[in-house]
Amino acid sequence: MKPKTFVIDTNVLLHDPIALTQFPHSMVVVPMMVLEELDAMKKLHSELGQNARQVIRYFDSLGRVGSGNLHEGIVIENGATIRIQMNVKTDYNSAFGLSEKRNQIIMAAYLLCEQGDRVVFVSKNFAARVKAGAVGLEARDYEKEKVPYDDIYGGFREVEVSNREIDAFYKDGLLDLELDGLISNEYCLLQVPNGNSTAVCRYHSDTKKLVPLISMKNGVWGVKPLNVEQRCALDLLMRDDINLVTLTGPAGTGKTLLALACALHKTFDEGIYSKILVSRPIVPLGKDIGHLPGTKEEKLVHWMQPIYDNLDFLCDSLSREPAETVQWVLDSNRLEMEAMTYIRGRSLPRMFMIIDEAQNLTPHDIKTVISRAGEGTKVVFTGDPTQIDNPYLDKDSNGLTVVVDKFKNHDIAGHMSLTKTERSKLAGIAAKIM
Secondary structure, X not given: OOOOEEEEOHHHHHHOOOHHHOOOOOEEEEEHHHHHHHHHHOOOOOHHHHHHHHHHHHHHHHHHHOOOOOOOOEEOOOOOEEEEEOOOOOOOOOOOOOOXXXXXXXXXXXXXXXXXXXEEEEOOOHHHHHHHXXXXXEEEOXXXXXXXXXXXXXXEEEXXXXXXXXXXXXXXXXXXXXXXXXXXXXXXXXXXXXXXXXEEEEEEOOOOEEEEXXXXXXXXXXXXXXXXXXXXXXXXXXXXXXXXXXXXXXXXXXXXXXXXXXXXHHHHHOOOOOEEEEEEOOOOOOOOHHHOOOOHHHHHHHXXXXXXXXXXXHHHHHOOOHHHHHHHHHHOOOEEEEEHHHOOOOOEOOEEEEEOOHHHOOHHHHHHHHOOEOOOOEEEEEEOOOOOOOOOOOOOOOHHHHHHHHOOOOOOEEEEEOOOOOOOHHHHHHHHHO
16 A cells, blocks of 8 residues: 655644654655745744744755755655655645645645655644645644643552551551552552541652651741642652652642742752752744844743732731842842743753743753753653643644653653632632633
């Protein structure tokens, strides 16, 4: 049977610049209009511009070292053949306007289908897939890395035990309990049925035992956990041997507040880290940081305001002079706010990194951030995969969901899904009913 021909839309390559290599033993076709769109975007000082340049460089390398030419097709290592499609069908229907490049890309795919190829149109754009389906093409989303969010590892479970086992845990400081499927750094709430005895513990994969959490009687920077999930999240954040932490949950569950409180404690009080770096993806309904006047720092103030709000709250709960404490933190130059765009290329040793709203990052973006972490750096991703602003991501394909799944079996990583909104009664109701 003739191999399938995958026609790739521009947004796929901007989403994942190595997407061309993800269709082994197939024909991978890139319409000329895609190259034109990539060329127009290569000057952008953003992740999109970087990805456009990477794809263009890849095409250039194929033309220089490959066997054959891009018009006829070049075979790459995985057996796929990559080629550029010059022609489009121009006489389909006058209502299908070819002035729009995306329609031209669809018509390039349609022409191949008309010529007898088994064509699959691949696009991250829902409307483009609907258009392609309407003209009779098979259309798919690009789903290289997709993890069902509804089935994702939560980091926490409740376990029924006996009074004897609870007593043994408190007496010995650990418990050897046979539980199916325990994952490294998974947390358990041990409770006696119809009783009041409980214990919260963490699974230690090296010893294969349940161990106690770090003692935090006085809280962290004025913050005390309001529920068991927050208590477990604080334990993850305070452990120096856990280098990657992911916190998910709806608004008001305390993800960012807990991460910032632990970062301040570990950096200013214990001196474990030399600096705190906080970043958020800038996805403001299509506009990016360049549309605001001023220096980079002045622009970032708007995007980082939620971080400043959390800092104000922490200092207010910790100090009688909260304004002075906030200014002291800022003047120390140990708290750095950075746009995601500028993290690429940096090496970041001994830092406590907090990446907020990480559900708006692609798996490729997440990999870029983690690969920046130097020796002694801790990386914390927070976000809500059910609230995504990136038009090409969903709760199953965003980088935060993927990184939770990829790192769940590694002892240097931990995850906690926070489900209880503690911001206010109003916020809690809104999170449930809206």
